[in-house]
Amino acid sequence: MAHAPTSTAPAMVQMTAVQKHFGDHHVLKDIDLTIAPREVVVVVGPSGSGKSTLCRCINRLETITSGSISVDGVELPSEGKALARLRAEVGMVFQSFNLFAHRTILDNVTLAPIKVLGQPRKEAQAEGLQLLERVGIADKSDQFPAQLSGGQQQRAAIARALAMKPKVMLFDEPTSALDPEMVSEVLDVMTSLASEGMTMVVVTHEMGFARRAADRVIFMDDGRIVEQNTPADFFDRASSPRAQAFLSKILPH
């Protein structure tokens, strides 16, 4: 277990009365969510429940219909430079890695620190190599994304996000596109990140990770947060029938 969230600290992520529509489809319904600094929140739920959308709203990759979202006390700006600045403080890891295909792994990690933060190239490269070392792929720094396995690419993507020294990290199904044997190498990196006190929002189907690393599990269904609890209480004593039905389908019997 990572860090018990302290109730006195100001929220790192605050979502208030958030509604989101895709056309006629009501994807997020009345979402109220407060995430404390250093808290690790794992979002689970059946596909189509809105959990990925919730994650993508936090850095405004998806716009919301109404309600408000703030990160570290700052309301999400609408567009332009202010939004870019805020996004620079929020790391994101995608299901499909999305490494820049035309750049080497090290370039992928250093590009944003150099171009967005104005960090000197030498310094960015030294820190980038340290990060690649930390996720265990320093030897791949000169290679291109397509030359790496999926697990290695996803670890590079985590290093790329960490290079911006983000206040919070968003993981949108980071292991769903991976071959089974590569899932654990990515989850190991995420677990160590959680234990170091990174604020994390993780959308995943990996219940083992949720048990091991989460401070809080959020269960979503049909666009609503149906239930939230500590992992132990959620997995062993889910109170809502929908969460019980979901768990009975995914947990090994």
Add this chain to the structure above:
Amino acid sequence: MNIFADSAGPLLSALGTTIMMAVIAGVAAIVLGTIVTAARISPIPVLRGIAFVYVQFFVNVPLLVLLILAVFALPDAGLLLPLTPTAIIVLALYEAAYVAEAIRSGVNTVGTGQIEASRALGFTLVQTLRLVVVPQALRAAVQPIGNVMIALTMNTALAAAIGVVELTSEANKLNLVQAQPILIFSVAGLVYMALALIIGLSAGRIEKRVAIKR
């Protein structure tokens, strides 16, 4: 073959004019075409509209019409340029529309995930285009742009119609004296083919060099 040897000087100078027009108009068309594409995919509706109209206009009006219009209309508008620069400008404007279409097809090969990752890292729109989208799009567009450059080189021959002394025009002159159209224009055609071959091979080499390692 004496007929070519006797006019070697003017012919070579005409070939020089053809190559010069192709190179200057080609470079300008690539730069302008890139800008038009950037406008076309920008989130600003006015820019997108202007770029769309630009491409539609130049793709749907014959180059010869544009050349003749430029020669007669520009002086009326108070802009008196020599014929060769006029032809180069028209060629550049015209081919930029095709370059823009070629690059746009390249842009479509860049996945939305690449753009989302750039935005999530805090890149501005301009940075996203300059650092991520355009470099990848240009790689995919090398061959199509090469084809546009070949078409541009062939299209320089139309400048003969407005009085620019380039290869076709000089060949025509020579024919008026020698009356050997088949021989003279066959040779001129072979020279154009050689130019096209050089452009095509160069595009192939560039494409190999910039290819993204897979």
